[in-house]
Amino acid sequence: MIVKEMPAPKGDRMDERINRIAALANDLTYNAEATKTYIDGAPHIKHASLRTLYGKLVVQVFDDAKKHANLPKVLDLGAGEGSVTLPFLELGAKVVAVDISNGQLDALRVKCERFGDMLEVRCEDINITLKHKSAKYDIVVLNSFLHHVPDYMGMIKEIVTVLSPYGQFFSFQDPLRYDTVGKATMTFSQLAYFSWRVFRGDVLGGIKRRIRRARGIYLEDVLHDNVEYHVIRNGVDQEDICEFFREHDFDCRVVPYFSTQSRLFQPIGALVGMKNTFAIIAQKQPVN
Numbered sequence: 001m002i003v004k005e006m007p008a009p010k011g012d013r014m015d016e017r018i019n020r021i022a023a024l025a026n027d028l029t030y031n032a033e034a035t036k037t038y039i040d041g042a043p044h045i046k047h048a049s050l051r052t053l054y055g056k057l058v059v060q061v062f063d064d065a066k067k068h069a070n071l072p073k074v075l076d077l078g079a080g081e082g083s084v085t086l087p088f089l090e091l092g093a094k095v096v097a098v099d100i101s102n103g104q105l106d107a108l109r110v111k112c113e114r115f116g117d118m119l120e121v122r123c124e125d126i127n128i129t130l131k132h133k134s135a136k137y138d139i140v141v142l143n144s145f146l147h148h149v150p151d152y153m154g155m156i157k158e159i160v161t162v163l164s165p166y167g168q169f170f171s172f173q174d175p176l177r178y179d180t181v182g183k184a185t186m187t188f189s190q191l192a193y194f195s196w197r198v199f200r201g202d203v204l205g206g207i208k209r210r211i212r213r214a215r216g217i218y219l220e221d222v223l224h225d226n227v228e229y230h231v232i233r234n235g236v237d238q239e240d241i242c243e244f245f246r247e248h249d250f251d252c253r254v255v256p257y258f259s260t261q262s263r264l265f266q267p268i269g270a271l272v273g274m275k276n277t278f279a280i281i282a283q284k285q286p287v288n
C-alpha cells in the first residue's frame with residue numbers, strides 16, 4: 001500500500017508516527033468509501049436502538065452544558081459525514097467539525113448547510129486542531145473515533161486542555177477492552193460480525209488477516225491494520241480513560257451497551273444484556 005507523505009510534527013516520537021500512519025489510512029479509506037457503504041458498517045447509525053441511546057446521551061450532555069453556557073460550543077473530532085454534528089446543531093449548539101477526509105466532510109456540509117455560521121468545518125488531522133489551545137469548548141465529542149487513534153490517551157490529554165471550566169468529554173461507540181468482555185459475549189460478537197462480514201466480499205483476504213493477527217502480527221503498511229486501529233487489537237481501555245479523568249477532577253461515567261453490524265444479532269445481544277461497546281461522559285469539576 002502507498003502511504004501518502006504528510007508533514008512530520010515536531011519531536012517525531014514513535015506514537016506520533018503511528019498516529020500519522022493511522023490518520024492517513026483513515027483518509028484513504030473514508031475518501032474511497034461511499035456514504036451508503038459506511039452506514040452499513042456503522043452500527044451506531046444503522047440501528048434505531050443505538051441512535052436512540054445516542055440521542056438520549058446527546059441531550060443529557062447538551063442540557064448539562066446549557067447550565068454553564070448560553071450558547072454551548074462543541075468540537076466534533078472525526079466528524080465524518082456529520083451524524084453527530086447534526087444533532088448538536090439541531091439542539092442549538094455552535095459546532096466546529098473536524099475530519100481528515102474531505103469526502104466525508106462534503107456529505108456533512110450538505111447535511112448541515114442550513115445552519116450557516118453556527119457550523120465551522122475543518123479538513124485537518126485532529127492533532128493539528130488540538131494544538132490551538134486558545135479555543136475552548138463546552139463539549140468535545142468523539143463518535144466512533146477513539147479506536148481510530150493509536151495514542152488515544154495522548155489525544156485525551158490534549159483534549160482536556162481545550163475544555164471550558166465545566167467542559168465535557170463525550171465519546172460514543174468504541175469497543176470495550178476485550179479482556180473485560182465475557183467469553184460468551186466475545187464469541188457471540190464474533191459470530192455476529194462474521195454473519196455480516198461474509199456478504200461484504202474479500203472473505204478469503206479477511207480470513208488470512210485474522211489468522212495473521214491471531215499470531216500477533218500487525219503490518220504498518222496494510223490499510224486494514226491501521227484504520228480501525230484498536231478494533232483489531234484489544235479494544236479501547238475504558239478503565240484507563242475513566243481513571244485518568246477521575247485523577248484530573250472530572251466526574252466520569254461509562255455507559256456500556258451491545259453493538260454489532262448484524263441486523264439479526266443486534267436485538268438479540270441487546271435483549272440478553274450483553275455489553276461489548278461503550279460510551280463515556282466526563283465532566284470537568286472546577287477545583288476550589
Ligand SMILES: C[S@@+](CC[C@H](N)C(=O)[O-])C[C@H]1O[C@@H](n2cnc3c(N)ncnc32)[C@H](O)[C@@H]1O
Nearest residue numbers: 023026030078079080083099100101125126143
Ligand atoms: C468511523 S468514522 C466516524 C464518523 C462520525 N463521527 C460518525 O460517528 O459517523 C471515523 C472518522 O474519523 C476520521 N479520522 C480518523 N483519523 C483522523 C484524524 N487523525 N484526524 C481527523 N479525522 C480522522 C475518519 O476520516 C472518519 O471520518
